[in-house]
Amino acid sequence: MMKTKAVRMYGTMDLRLEEFELPAIKDDEILVKVISDSICMSTYKLAEQGKKHKRAPQNIDTNPVIVGHEFAGVIVEVGDKWKDQFKPGMKFAQQPALNYKGSLASPGYSYEYFGGACTYCIIPHEVMELGALMEYKGESFFEASLGEPMSCIIGGYRGNYHTNKRDHSHAIGTKADGDIIILGGCGPMGLGAVSYGIQFENKPKRIVVTDIDDAKIERAREVIPESFAAEKGVELLYVNTAKMADPVQELKDITGGKGYDDVFVYIPNRAVAELGDKLLAFDGCLNFFAGPTDNLFKGEINLYNCHYTSTHIMGTTGGNNDDLIEANDLAARGIIEPAVMVTHIGGIDSIAEATMNLPKIPGGKKLTYTQFDMPLTAIEDFGKLGETDPLFKKLDEVCRKNRGLWSSEAEKILFDHFDVEA
Structure with a gap:
């Protein structure tokens, strides 16, 4: 016992x-x-x-x-x-x-x-x-x-698919060298999706991440800079859709008007989900990743595009x-x-x-x-806490060295302070 x-x-x-x-x-x-x-x-x-x-x-x-x-x-x-x-x-x-x-x-x-x-x-x-x-x-x-949570993100990337009318086979995963957009993507799961997407073997050409909060966008830029993604061969863009006069057109313009091969909806918001449907390229896959609490949550999709341009919708949960x-x-x-x-x-x-x-x-x-x-x-x-508390002073110094991120070193400081045997 x-x-x-x-x-x-x-x-x-x-x-x-x-x-x-x-x-x-x-x-x-x-x-x-x-x-x-x-x-x-x-x-x-x-x-x-x-x-x-x-x-x-x-x-x-x-x-x-x-x-x-x-x-x-x-x-x-x-x-x-x-x-x-x-x-x-x-x-x-x-x-x-x-x-x-x-x-x-x-x-x-x-x-x-x-x-x-x-x-x-x-x-x-x-x-x-x-x-x-x-x-x-x-x-x-x-x-x-x-x-x-990272396994859920990976499950989303690997769960997407693209069709092939020549032999009806489905290519599993996001489209290599394609355009990805992560709607509502400056939260924790969205940032995890960016971290994974810039190194995924089906590496996209471009990842666009949207939000409506400038503070969240700035933190996202701090922890995963566009320059870091560029070093990995991926163009990364953070955009505030609240500041766009015509979000559909302006987001499509980023792709040269083509639209997005893979759309991830990371917040359970009807308007955002419907925006995602409007952004799909030919054979584009929309992944409704966010989990709503309302079991009657619905949104409109364009079935004309579904029929004629092979757009499709799916959802993934867990890994x-x-x-x-x-x-x-x-x-x-x-x-x-x-x-x-x-x-x-x-x-x-x-x-x-x-x-x-x-x-x-x-x-x-x-x-x-x-x-x-x-x-x-x-x-x-x-x-601020470190001005009077030595523990937080140490933690702040370590996190500042690491773009404001938590780390193994910070974890060890906590374990030493609280005498945790691990």
């Missing part, structure tokens, strides 16, 4: 940080120590819907579930069935999109003893049977936590095991930078409040470390 501290959901907007006993693991289970857990908007949607959420059990008021699904840590104890594959002390990453025998159960939504917003949890047998628990060999834990493996490998080798997504750092005590107020908190990803308490703090506030 081991005690854990965890954020558990009892009902709609009812998240509680509590300490309780975990049962002894079974032969087909694994006990892990969670180190990092980034907060996903999907968890806010879970909290908002409570029992109405399709992944939430109906007995959460008496058997609450641990929230959080973007987590990483260290294996502590291994059941006999898995001792040849996993060892205590191994770092781990995990793919939460299980779909085990048709079940919608998923960590962070459905399990009493399995989720990311905790100090320790139990990995159930279905996770290993699906190969969804993986050894992680990267230096930092936060990049493994961000492997899950598979291969996507997660790729995300963690690319991050470990420094090819992509998941840190571009992160704007806030906190401890386990900040998770419940941050999750329930997520849409109201500006910035990108909220990254939390579960082995200590720390208020949720914006990276841009480190400097």
Whole structure:
């Protein structure tokens, strides 16, 4: 038996940080120590819907579930069935999109003893049977936590397709040397998509990223400069569509009037989705990536273009095991930078409040470390706090050296300060 501290959901907007006993693991289970857990908007949607959420059990008021699904840590104890594959002390990453025998159960939504917003949890047998628990060999834990959202981004790039009327085959993935536009792309997931897109093997000629907030656009330029993309052979443009008299025409003009081969819609907004449809080139693929909370969310598409110019629409959600493996490998080798997504750092005590107020908190990803308490703090506030707090002074110096980004070095400073064994 081991005690854990965890954020558990009892009902709609009812998240509680509590300490309780975990049962002894079974032969087909694994006990892990969670180190990092980034907060996903999907968890806010879970909290908002409570029992109405399709992944939430109906007995959460008496058997609450641990929230959080973007987590990483260290294996502590291994059941006999898995001792040849996993060892205590191994770092781990995990793919939460299980779909085990048709079940919608998923960590962070459905399990009493399995989720990311905790100090320790139990990995159930279905996770290993699906190969969804993986050894992680990267230096930092936060990049493994961000492997899950990065795997969703990768799944989007690989899920797009293009048609061929000669033999009716479908070419999977975004179009090589094509034009990509990421609508509403200056948020955390959009920036992750830019980081991946400039090195994807189906490398586009151009990536256009839109937003309506100048501050978000300027931060995007700071963390992924156009010049950096140019070094990778990709033209990168950030544009504010709110300042355009005719967004459709002006965005098409960037492509010489052709339109975009791949359109990603990264915010659940009807006008933005309909804009995306109007921007499609011949055989263009629109990926509705953003997940709405309204199950009747709709938008108009041009079926004339669908028929005559082969435009098509699809949606992707989540990534598979291969996507997660790729995300963690690319991050470990420094090819992509998941840190571009992160704007806030906190401890386990900040998770419940941050999750329930997520849409109201500006910035990108909220990254939390579960082995200590720390208020949720914006990276841009480190400097001011550092005037009186030596910890934040150190963190500010390290982040400033790194274009304002979180890093392995910053993570180690926190671990040393809070005496975290990882």
